[in-house]
Amino acid sequence: FYSRRYDTADPALARFFYNFYRTLGPAHAILQSAGTSNALQSMIITLTLTRGQLRIKDNLSEEAVRARAKTTDTSKLAEELKNELKKFSAAFDGAKVKQIEHECKMLHVLLDLINFDYFFLLKKFDSKILEDNYLYTPRFEAVNGKYIVDNLKDFLEIIPALDPKTNWASILDMLKEYRQVEVISHNEWNKLLQAIMKVQRSKVLEMVVQLIDKDPFYKPTPRMYEKKVVEEYLSKIKSEVEFIAQKIVQEKREVKIESLASFVVGTSSISRLSNYTETANMRFSKRNLTGYIYITPLNYLKAFLLDFIKKDVKEVVNFFVIKGIWSTNTTPRLLSDAYQQFRQITDALLKFDSSLGEGEELGRKVKTAxxxxxxxxxxxxxxxxxxxxxxxTAKDLIYHGVENCIAMGKVLKLILE
Structure with a gap:
């Protein structure tokens, strides 16, 4: 591989790397971005799942969870999902986790070998070699060792982590399934494994670097491939299931709110506010701010105050307070106080919404800010x-409105009883 007499890397070293280039080069284009994708890791894990785990995983899909949510109480469903997640996770014992993480580690070692820049290295031995042209017959010449020493060091960062005893056939088959085409030939890969084992045992590439750098103490700095793959996988599944459950709860809540709104005010789509609106929020989004967050409930409150409190409820209150005959004035006073509170809340809400207009002090302040x-x-x-x-302020208005609804409801219930 190296001539100490001339301080040159021999063509034999180039031929060694050319075998890697010819075998792994085509895979580079096929597996672009595979290293940053978790799809291959997920495939490795999926291949180890038991039938019981596969059933649980199917039951945890969004489609399955939504189907169950139609016939199961939300709190009961949440408990079932929690128990199924525990059962699914418990099946990953120490031996299975070790096996998965080893195979994932070897997968990433292989991907690093595939992505190694063999062409850049080989071009130094034969300037006429063309990238991705595997039919070309190279004519390698000896080169000064200092021109290729950094490439050797990069390669030596990968090699120490590779375990030849790994079930490489399974990994290659998985790559074939992933891309629906043979990515790497089993026979050619086995030949490379033999070459890698010789290099690992003899440390010949290390010695070449030591000779080039004239540093007998040089040792490669292996890349770290340790990763908590199973832990990340389980955490991702848990997060996805929790998100689905939360989304279903939110959707049910919104449906219930829309139903109640339709019952109370005749429609679920209400837009009564002039300035505390989604339109106003567009300017905040440009500054990466959420903006106004109580638009819907405040619209409902305004509609309730103007359409019911100011009309229907006012008539009821006047009937009981003015025409009612009471043994004490406690009940009519409570009813009157509750109604007056609603009037104050109405005035405060109208003033609040108006204050956000561009012609008002607060509105101008917001615009400038x-x-x-x-x-x-x-x-x-x-x-x-x-x-x-x-x-x-919007939240306080809603809170006081709800609080006063409860207070008036209690008085009306007392009257009816």
């Missing part, structure tokens, strides 16, 4: 604080 928010972190935080305070 949005405009300058991109200048500095301080200006951005100032806008964020303004929006947070506005949302806090």
């Amino acid at each position: 949005v405009f300058i928010a991109g200048r500095s972190k301080k200006d951005y935080n100032s806008l964020r604080e303004i929006v947070m305070n506005i949302n806090h």
